[in-house]
Amino acid sequence: xxxxxxxxxxxxxxxxxxxxxxxxxxxxxxxxxxxxxxxxxxxxxxxxxxxxxxxxxxxxxxxxxxxxxxxxxxxxxxxxxxxxxxxxxxxxxxxxxxxxxxxxxxxxxxxxxxxxxxxxxxxxxxxxxxxxxxxxxxxxxxxxxxxxxxxxxxxxxxxxxxxxxxxxxxxxxxxxxxxxxxxxxxxxxxxxxxxxxxxxxxxxxxxxxxxxxxxxxxxxxxxxxxxxxxxxxxxxxxxxxxxxxxxxxxxxxxxxxxxxxx
Amino acid sequence: xxxxxxxxxxxxxxxxxxxxxxxxxxxxxxxxxxxxxxxxxxxxxxxxxxxxxxxxxxxxxxxxxxxxxxxxxxxxxxxxxxxxxxxxxxxxxxxxxxxxxxxxxxxxxxxxxxxxxxxxxxxxxxxxxxxxxxxxxxxxxxxxxxxxxxxxxxxxxxxxxxxxxxxxxxxxxxxxxxxxxxxxxxxxxxxxxxxxxxxxxxxxxxxxxxxxxxxxxxxxxxxxxxxxxxxxxxxxxxxxxxxxxxxxxxxxxxxxxxxxxxxxxxxxxxxxxxxxxxxxxxxxxxxxxxxxxxxxxxxxxxxxxxxxxxxxxxxxxxxxxxxxxxx
Numbered sequence: 001x002x003x004x005x006x007x008x009x010x011x012x013x014x015x016x017x018x019x020x021x022x023x024x025x026x027x028x029x030x031x032x033x034x035x036x037x038x039x040x041x042x043x044x045x046x047x048x049x050x051x052x053x054x055x056x057x058x059x060x061x062x063x064x065x066x067x068x069x070x071x072x073x074x075x076x077x078x079x080x081x082x083x084x085x086x087x088x089x090x091x092x093x094x095x096x097x098x099x100x101x102x103x104x105x106x107x108x109x110x111x112x113x114x115x116x117x118x119x120x121x122x123x124x125x126x127x128x129x130x131x132x133x134x135x136x137x138x139x140x141x142x143x144x145x146x147x148x149x150x151x152x153x154x155x156x157x158x159x160x161x162x163x164x165x166x167x168x169x170x171x172x173x174x175x176x177x178x179x180x181x182x183x184x185x186x187x188x189x190x191x192x193x194x195x196x197x198x199x200x201x202x203x204x205x206x207x208x209x210x211x212x213x214x215x216x217x218x219x220x221x222x223x224x225x226x227x228x229x230x231x232x233x234x235x236x237x238x239x240x241x242x243x244x245x246x247x248x249x250x251x252x253x254x255x256x257x258x259x260x261x262x
Numbered sequence: 263x264x265x266x267x268x269x270x271x272x273x274x275x276x277x278x279x280x281x282x283x284x285x286x287x288x289x290x291x292x293x294x295x296x297x298x299x300x301x302x303x304x305x306x307x308x309x310x311x312x313x314x315x316x317x318x319x320x321x322x323x324x325x326x327x328x329x330x331x332x333x334x335x336x337x338x339x340x341x342x343x344x345x346x347x348x349x350x351x352x353x354x355x356x357x358x359x360x361x362x363x364x365x366x367x368x369x370x371x372x373x374x375x376x377x378x379x380x381x382x383x384x385x386x387x388x389x390x391x392x393x394x395x396x397x398x399x400x401x402x403x404x405x406x407x408x409x410x411x412x413x414x415x416x417x418x419x420x421x422x423x424x425x426x427x428x429x430x431x432x433x434x435x436x437x438x439x440x441x442x443x444x445x446x447x448x449x450x451x452x453x454x455x456x457x458x459x460x461x462x463x464x465x466x467x468x469x470x471x472x473x474x475x476x477x478x479x480x481x482x483x484x485x486x487x488x489x490x491x492x493x494x495x496x497x498x499x500x501x502x503x504x505x506x507x508x509x510x511x512x513x514x515x516x517x518x519x520x521x522x523x524x525x526x527x528x529x530x531x532x533x534x535x536x537x538x539x540x541x542x543x544x545x546x547x548x549x550x551x552x553x554x555x556x557x558x559x560x561x562x563x564x565x566x567x568x569x570x571x572x573x574x575x576x577x578x579x580x581x582x583x584x585x586x587x588x589x
Contacts, residue, residue, distance in 0.1 A: 014362075017358070017362060021354075025353060089351070093345060093349030094349050096315055096343075097345070097349060098366065099315055100314065100345075101367060102335050102336075103366055261315060261316030261317065
């Protein structure tokens with residue numbers, strides 16, 4: 001078997017383990033789907049009249065506006081959970097089993113990210129289903145839906161890189177878990193839950209430059225407007241930027257860990 | 263070609279802590295080599311370097327003919343590793359773990375399934391294969407860990423403290439499995455802090471303390487270096503001086519200990535009956551009689567001036583006295 005094929009098989013196997021592990025460990029699963037779903041329900045039920053504000057985007061309903069934010073929140077939390085799971089693997093020595101195998105060591109991180117990506121796709125389908133059940137309209141149609149699932153999976157991978165980098169650098173699940181509140185800070189300083197143009201300063205400016213806003217806008221446009229190549233391209237650009245930095249940091253943290261033999 | 267060849271191996275950690283300080287050793291193909299030493303002696307650090315998990319800061323090491331630094335991938339293909347405290351995912355089932363391990367070593371499809379099922383059967387986990395590892399006992403975990411290390415039929419098997427924390431029955435099961443593997447041709451390098459484990463399993467033992475090998479050889483040779491078996495005789499009625507004279511006929515008299523007469527006996531257990539009979543014929547009553555053989559702990563004490571941690575508790579059940587009446 002060629003090295004490439006072996007490493008691809010390993011990535012798929014580790015990705016499958018990662019998804020299974022998330023479903024089997026409620027403390028990893030709950031933040032990814034349950035919390036964003038609850039937040040979506042609370043916000044949609046309690047702040048639905050925000051759509052009447054002047055300057056609010058044209059939407060069929062507040063749920064249509066909120067879906068993209070819920071998906072990105074879910075992705076960020078999936079990335080964090082993936083990081084926690086990797087740190088737990090490091091803490092209990094499971095990664096030594098992988099490091100002692102004749103595979104590319106980055107395949108170990110890639111496998112974890114593949115699992116996070118798969119979970120991202122699951123969350124996209126989950127929130128699309130919720131949206132359709134409760135009356136949202138996906139203006140992008142089938143192509144828009146497929147694009148959304150792909151963008152959410154890619155976002156999860158990029159955010160997963162952040163969790164993986166922190167896990168590999170510190171080797172401690174408690175530290176990765178400490179990122180949890182930051183997820184909400186970053187989210188609320190984007191237009192995930194509220195249009196940036198209606199925010200007060202300095203939040204409005206921060207949200208405008210927050211790459212998360214570009215991802216949310218790209219996804220939201222597929223729900224409320226249709227397939228807009230420019231918005232999708234900007235979302236892909238933001239995902240690529242975050243992914244390049246986070247996965248690059250993961251690779252550096254992995255190399256450092258292997259060098260130190262920690 | 264030796265299975266493992268180590269020259270001047272060193273590992274220094276930050277803060278100039280030298281965990282391994284110039285280890286030289288050679289393990290022949292098909293041998294069981296035990297690395298015996300207390301916690302912190304450098305056993306695990308050495309194993310981590312030999313299994314490519316840690317880069318040495320000095321010296322060289324070759325495993326299965328490959329350099330652990332320059333040919334790390336080849337080394338990983340040739341070795342099986344079961345590390346300390348069986349690092350297993352409690353959320354996976356035994357079967358899933360073996361399947362993952364098979365994938366890591368390039369086995370796929372039917373071949374991987376067949377090999378996995380065969381190994382689970384071999385270590386007695388076929389019935390528990392679909393249970394999550396979190397529900398396994400310590401012994402079951404170690405057996406699963408051992409099975410996973412064998413999935414690709416490695417040339418050299420590294421076992422880092424394979425029985426630490428296990429009950430005697432589970433420990434014996436692991437020993438039997440390791441011995442069976444060795445009979446099938448697998449070279450085994452194991453670390454242990456149990457004297458009995460090294461004594462029972464190993465063809466050769468390396469005793470390590472503070473990062474250096476302080477003694478190496480077969481258990482019998484190492485023990486013979488520090489002394490011969492001796493009898494500790496507690497006398498009842500009769501003349502002590504006469505008893506000493508009688509015992510001196512069987513071997514060199516050693517300094518008295520706790521009021522007991524000590525005498526070396528080259529023949530070990532076979533001499534006991536003769537000594538008791540001679541004393542009895544002279545009208546001397548033997549109140550107690552223990553046959554004491556040198557242990558690897560005695561070797562450790564002779565080389566380092568310290569006891570192996572836990573050696574006394576471990577030795578306690580073994581040191582059953584041979585009563586005069588039993589002889």
